[in-house]
Amino acid sequence: MASFNLTPSDAPTFILMGIPGLKTAHVLISIPFSMFYIIVLLGNFMVLFVVGKEQTLHKPMYLLICMLALTDIGTSTSIVPKALFILWLNLKGIAVAGCLTQMFFLHAVSIMHSGVLVIMAFDRYIAICNPLSYATIVTNARIAKLGIMGLIRAVLFILPAPLLLSRQPFCANHIIPHTYCEYMLVEKMSRGNITVKGTYNLMIVFVVTGLDLTLISLSYGLIIRAIFRISSKKSHQKALNTCTPHICVILISYTPSIFSNLTHQFSLGFPPHVHIILANLYFLVPSMLNPVIYGLKTKELRDKVVKYI
Numbered sequence: 093m094a095s096f097n098l099t100p101s102d103a104p105t106f107i108l109m110g111i112p113g114l115k116t117a118h119v120l121i122s123i124p125f126s127m128f129y130i131i132v133l134l135g136n137f138m139v140l141f142v143v144g145k146e147q148t149l150h151k152p153m154y155l156l157i158c159m160l161a162l163t164d165i166g167t168s169t170s171i172v173p174k175a176l177f178i179l180w181l182n183l184k185g186i187a188v189a190g191c192l193t194q195m196f197f198l199h200a201v202s203i204m205h206s207g208v209l210v211i212m213a214f215d216r217y218i219a220i221c222n223p224l225s226y227a228t229i230v231t232n233a234r235i236a237k238l239g240i241m242g243l244i245r246a247v248l249f250i251l252p253a254p255l256l257l258s259r260q261p262f263c264a265n266h267i268i269p270h271t272y273c274e275y276m277l278v279e280k281m282s283r284g285n286i287t288v289k290g291t292y293n294l295m296i297v298f299v300v301t302g303l304d305l306t307l308i309s310l311s312y313g314l315i316i317r318a319i320f321r322i323s324s325k326k327s328h329q330k331a332l333n334t335c336t337p338h339i340c341v342i343l344i345s346y347t348p349s350i351f352s353n354l355t356h357q358f359s360l361g362f363p364p365h366v367h368i369i370l371a372n373l374y375f376l377v378p379s380m381l382n383p384v385i386y387g388l389k390t391k392e393l394r395d396k397v398v399k400y401i
Contacts (some may be wrong), residue, residue, distance in 0.1 A: 103394035105185040106278075107267045110178040113365040121369075122179035126203055129172040129375045135383035136161035142396045149396060152235045156215060157386050157393070158209045162340070164379035166201035170194060171375055175271040185246050188262075192254035198375075199275060200250040206304045208346060209240030211235065212338050219334060221318045249300055251329040257282055269367055308342060337389040348374040 103128075110118055139161045143149045172195065177183040186194070203348050218226050255273060260282035315335065348370070387394050 105187055105266065106191050106273070106281075107184050108174070108178055108186055108271060108273070109267060109269045110175070110271050111365045111368050112269045113363065118179040118182075118242060122176055125179065125372070125376070126176060128368050128380050129168055129176075132164060132168045132379045135380065135387075136165050138397060139383045139386070139393070139401075142393065142400055146396050149393065150232065152215060152230045152232055153390075156208060156212050157231055157390075160205070160212075160382055160386075163201050163205035164382055167198060167205065167375045168379045170198040171272040171372065173344035175372065178240065178271055186273065189258075191268075191278065192258055195273045195275055195278060196250055196254045198272065200246040201254070203249060203300055204242055205345065206300065207245060208239070209338075209342055210304050210307050211238050211242065212341075213308045214238075216335050216338055216379065216397065217315055218313040220315050224388075247295060257361075269364060271372060273364045274371065301377060305346065312339075313368075323339060333389075337385050340385050340389075341378070344381055344385075348378065 111121060114121065140158055143154045143158050171194075174186065215230055218229050222229065257278060262281050263283060264283065268281070270277055273331075312335075319332070387397055
């Protein structure tokens with residue numbers, strides 16, 4: 093990814109402005125950013141460590157939780173280190189190839205994250221609607237294959253974006269009013285075919301996000317129907333407890349994403365610095381809360397984490 097074929101008219105670097113309008117507060121803003129990032133790393137690496145060490149946790153559900161932890165580490169690591177260099181040291185320059193590489197990894201890992209949530213919905217559907225066959229249908233090998241398919245899907249969908257942009261001439265203004273190379277901002281700076289770029293954007297939104305949300309909704313529709321057919325209140329409660337962590341993760345993953353996209357697309361009266369802060373928190377807050385949610389709501393994992401602490 094480091095060898096994009098840049099046209100001669102391209103400047104060697106973009107300038108990431110950080111948070112315009114709050115330049116004097118950059119150092120103060122970096123404090124919660126760095127704290128959130130440390131919590132993301134500690135929480136998710138703790139989950140990976142505990143699941144890796146404990147043989148009793150080598151099950152499909154915990155393999156999925158590890159995949160989610162890896163995507164959380166990947167998304168936050170794609171943006172925070174460079175953001176902190178901007179906020180702390182005022183190092184705003186980034187090579188065009190580096191910008192496109194950051195954009196690729198950020199959005200590819202985000203799509204992978206969405207794919208993991210779909211696999212988790214499938215896992216919960218089998219666990220509740222077909223529990224007797226769960227052990228034979230949902231195996232570690234099958235979950236690993238689905239994870240690899242999700243990774244391949246993410247790469248295939250996102251790879252055309254930096255490849256297309258790397259072949260486009262950019263405008264004379266190479267200033268990006270953001271802390272990271274956000275696709276829509278970089279795209280606006282290119283002077284390529286607007287129709288092609290617009291079609292690609294719609295394809296990503298509808299085919300990836302739309303399809304994933306549809307599959308998750310379908311899974312939970314079938315789960316709700318199965319729950320209503322159960323007469324025992326105890327079984328109702330058990331089924332709900334099984335789905336609660338996943339539902340919480342879905343809400344904190346998709347809600348900020350949709351809100352961030354709406355504020356970016358339609359402005360909605362928000363100042364630019366508010367949008368930029370929200371866009372960063374959209375990647376940091378879910379990554380920070382996901383291990384907490386699964387740590388608190390999954391008794392077996394919680395007990396093992398407490399044991400190691």
